[in-house]
Every structure is written in structure tokens, then in C-alpha cells.
Amino acid sequence: MIDAWNSFHIIRPAYLLLIPVSFGLAWIWHRSRDPLRGWKNQIDSDLLDALTHHDGPQSQHWWQRIPTVAWLLIGWTVGIVAIAGPTWRVEANPFAQDAQPLIILLKADETMESAALTTTPLERATLKIADLAKTRQGDPLGLIAYSGSAHTVLPPTEDTSVVADMASEISPAIMPVAGDALDQAITEAGRLINRNEGGATLLIIANQASVDPKQVAAAHQAIGSPPIQVLSLLPEESQETASLQAIAKSLGGTRVPLTVDDQDIQSIVQYAERRSSSGIAGQSDRWQESGYWFSPLLAAMVALSFRRERTSTEDVSQ
Structure with a gap:
């Protein structure tokens, strides 16, 4: 009241x-x-x-x-x-799209299978993608894998369980080129956005970044600077996490720390929903x-x- x-x-x-x-x-x-x-x-x-x-x-x-x-x-x-x-x-605008796609950019190089921790960063990423797929059931979810090159695994689809299944099959062994081509992954995400003729939110899931932040920012700007977040998979005090923080800062996005519960997933979903509700000419809602x-x-x-x-x-x- x-x-x-x-x-x-x-x-x-x-x-x-x-x-x-x-x-x-x-x-x-x-x-x-x-x-x-x-x-x-x-x-x-x-x-x-x-x-x-x-x-x-x-x-x-x-x-x-x-x-x-x-x-x-x-x-x-x-x-x-x-x-x-x-x-x-407030009522939803009937001309606005219900939910814009969330495109995951998953790093899949050799460092993602490091055995220094109880679970490898890639295993953590797979579990978080599965949680994200359950939370976003019915809302478009896409997947891009990258290391030294970037490849579309699945374009945005409402069958989010398929995205989780495909993410579990990704490993450095199937990637053709080693390295860190995050800028190419962002460019590939731009192609998916243009193909869908709508906006999207990007989510980078990685353990570290070994690419020039300026190079990544240029690629992000070239595709229209869509909203972006970074989910870091390593402890907060590590140098690897600091490199991801620098990437997030250069992109004008936010970094989400990994949590043992679903707080990180909820933060990602809420961010994507907010950007989706304000992404269509700023008028997806009306009184x-x-x-x-x-x-x-x-x-x-x-x-x-x-x-x-x-x-x-x-x-x-x-």
C-alpha cells in the first residue's frame, strides 16, 4: 500500500x-x-x-x-x-521483448583445467552454467567457447538445458588454437546479436585474462557496447582475479565473484533482467x-x- x-x-x-x-x-x-x-x-x-x-x-x-x-x-x-x-x-509494454538473450563467453584454455584446486576452474564454470540454465529456463541463453580462437557452440535458445549439456562437453582438447582471444569471443557475440536483430547481455566466465584490456574494449565498442559482466572463478586475492577486474573496468561492466551458493547466479540474472527491461528504447515498461x-x-x-x-x-x- x-x-x-x-x-x-x-x-x-x-x-x-x-x-x-x-x-x-x-x-x-x-x-x-x-x-x-x-x-x-x-x-x-x-x-x-x-x-x-x-x-x-x-x-x-x-x-x-x-x-x-x-x-x-x-x-x-x-x-x-x-x-x-x-x-x-506499471505494466509491461506488449511491444517489448519478454527477455533478451544472455550470451556466455566461456574460456576453455589449458589454465582452466589447472589441478591446483580441489575443483578445476572449468568444472566450476560448468556447474555455474548448469545453475544459470535452471534459473533462466525459458529465457534465451547462448554459449561461445574461446581460447586462442572463438567459436559459437549454441546461438541463443530457450532450451537452456541443452546449453548446460554442451558446456559440460567443452575442454581445451577440442579447441583448435591455444591462447586467450577474448576480443574475438566478443566479436563473435556481436555476430549473434546482429543475427537475432535485438540486444543481449554478455557474461564472461574465466579464471584469468592474458589479453590487453584496450584490445578487448575496442572489440566491445565495435559491436555496440552491450551490457557485460565477468564471473571470476578464482579467489578474490589472486593476481588472476585482478586481471579480470581490469577487463571488467575497461569494458564498463561489473565483475561478479564466485560464491558457494547461488548468490552469484542471482546477481547475474537480475543484472540481465534489468538491462533487458530498459534495453528497448528505454520504454519496455509503462504506467x-x-x-x-x-x-x-x-x-x-x-x-x-x-x-x-x-x-x-x-x-x-x-
């Missing part, structure tokens, strides 16, 4: 300027409809009041005792507020019109404003 109140605003506030105009029109209408307007300048007000017939309030319902001009003012005010567009809720809720109130006011006309025969009988 508090969030709704804080989000409440008027979409077209200029229409509220019609409210004082409606008060002026109601006052003019009321004066023109007064049957005693001409007599008030000719007869003393007390005498005119004594000569004027008034319906007894007992013969009327409460809504019939409300002056017509009051009904007009209330109805016009409610209608103007409805047209102005009160809102407090939902709520003025139509005033329609039943206006209908009820119109119904209650009807009055049965009194005939001269009824007046004489009374």
Missing part, C-alpha cells in the same frame, strides 16, 4: 486545469437556470421567499435533495480526474491507466441524478 501511494501520480496533469473551468461553467449554468433570477431584482427577498413553493425534504430521497449543480460539479471533477490518468501501477475505475462511480451518479418531474395537478392537490 505504501509503495502504491509513493508511485501514485497523474499521467496527464494538464487536464486538471479544467477543474476550475468546470466550476465557472457550473456557476454560469446555475444562474441561467434560476427561475427567480428576474424576480430577485423586483421583490424583497423575504417576501419572495414566502411566495416561493419549496418541496418538503420528507418527500425526497437524500440524493434528490442534492442540487443539480452539485451533481454536475462532482461528475465533471471525477471525469476530469479520470481523463488526466491517475496511476500507481497502467487507472482512470477507468471511475466509470462505475460516474454511472451511479448519472442514475441518482434523475428526478421525477412534478406536474401542476400534483402541485394543486398538495
Whole structure:
């Protein structure tokens, strides 16, 4: 309730300027409809009041005792507020894509199979990709493997389980060239983005970077600088992690440290969702019109404003 109140605003506030105009029109209408307007300048007000017939309030319902001009003012005010567009809720734009692809750039050189740790960086990467595939079920997920060259393993697909299965089969043994061609992987991701004719978020999963950050930044800029994150697979205090931090900084992205739980995966997914929701001309969300809720109130006011006309025969009988 508090969030709704804080989000409440008027979409077209200029229409509220019609409210004082409606008060002026109601006052003019009321004066023109007064049957005693001409007599008030000719007869003393007390005498005119004594000569004027008034319906007894007992013969009327409460809504019939409300002056017509009051009904007009209330109805016009409610209608103007409805047209102005009160809102407090956001709805998804039907023309916006539900979810943009997340393309994984997985490093697969010899250093990713280092046995210095309990689990190799490549095994850690495979497990995290499997978790990511489960979390993003139904949302496009793509995979690129790189070492000294870069190759598309799978273009973005909604069958994320296939991406996890393919990632588990990647190893340095199947890579044709040794090295660290992260810039080529980013260029390859750009081709996938152009093929899908839409935006995407990139995720680099690596243990270290041995490539010039300026070279990587140039490749990233050449494909339109899509949002990018780096998932580092080694301990925070290592020099290898520092090299990935330098890459993330040069790309204007963020580095996500590896965690034993799914905090890192949630951070990646939330980042991709935020970028997706703001990626289509910055208008993937819009405020939902709520003025139509005033329609039943206006209908009820119109119904209650009807009055049965009194005939001269009824007046004489009374």
C-alpha cells in the first residue's frame, strides 16, 4: 500500500486545469437556470421567499435533495480526474521483448583445467552454467567457447538445458588454437546479436585474462557496447582475479565473484533482467491507466441524478 501511494501520480496533469473551468461553467449554468433570477431584482427577498413553493425534504430521497449543480460539479471533477490518468501501477509494454538473450563467453584454455584446486576452474564454470540454465529456463541463453580462437557452440535458445549439456562437453582438447582471444569471443557475440536483430547481455566466465584490456574494449565498442559482466572463478586475492577486474573496468561492466551458493547466479540474472527491461528504447515498461475505475462511480451518479418531474395537478392537490 505504501509503495502504491509513493508511485501514485497523474499521467496527464494538464487536464486538471479544467477543474476550475468546470466550476465557472457550473456557476454560469446555475444562474441561467434560476427561475427567480428576474424576480430577485423586483421583490424583497423575504417576501419572495414566502411566495416561493419549496418541496418538503420528507418527500425526497437524500440524493434528490442534492442540487443539480452539485451533481454536475462532482461528475465533471471525477471525469476530469479520470481523463488526466491517475496511476500507481506499471505494466509491461506488449511491444517489448519478454527477455533478451544472455550470451556466455566461456574460456576453455589449458589454465582452466589447472589441478591446483580441489575443483578445476572449468568444472566450476560448468556447474555455474548448469545453475544459470535452471534459473533462466525459458529465457534465451547462448554459449561461445574461446581460447586462442572463438567459436559459437549454441546461438541463443530457450532450451537452456541443452546449453548446460554442451558446456559440460567443452575442454581445451577440442579447441583448435591455444591462447586467450577474448576480443574475438566478443566479436563473435556481436555476430549473434546482429543475427537475432535485438540486444543481449554478455557474461564472461574465466579464471584469468592474458589479453590487453584496450584490445578487448575496442572489440566491445565495435559491436555496440552491450551490457557485460565477468564471473571470476578464482579467489578474490589472486593476481588472476585482478586481471579480470581490469577487463571488467575497461569494458564498463561489473565483475561478479564466485560464491558457494547461488548468490552469484542471482546477481547475474537480475543484472540481465534489468538491462533487458530498459534495453528497448528505454520504454519496455509503462504506467497502467487507472482512470477507468471511475466509470462505475460516474454511472451511479448519472442514475441518482434523475428526478421525477412534478406536474401542476400534483402541485394543486398538495
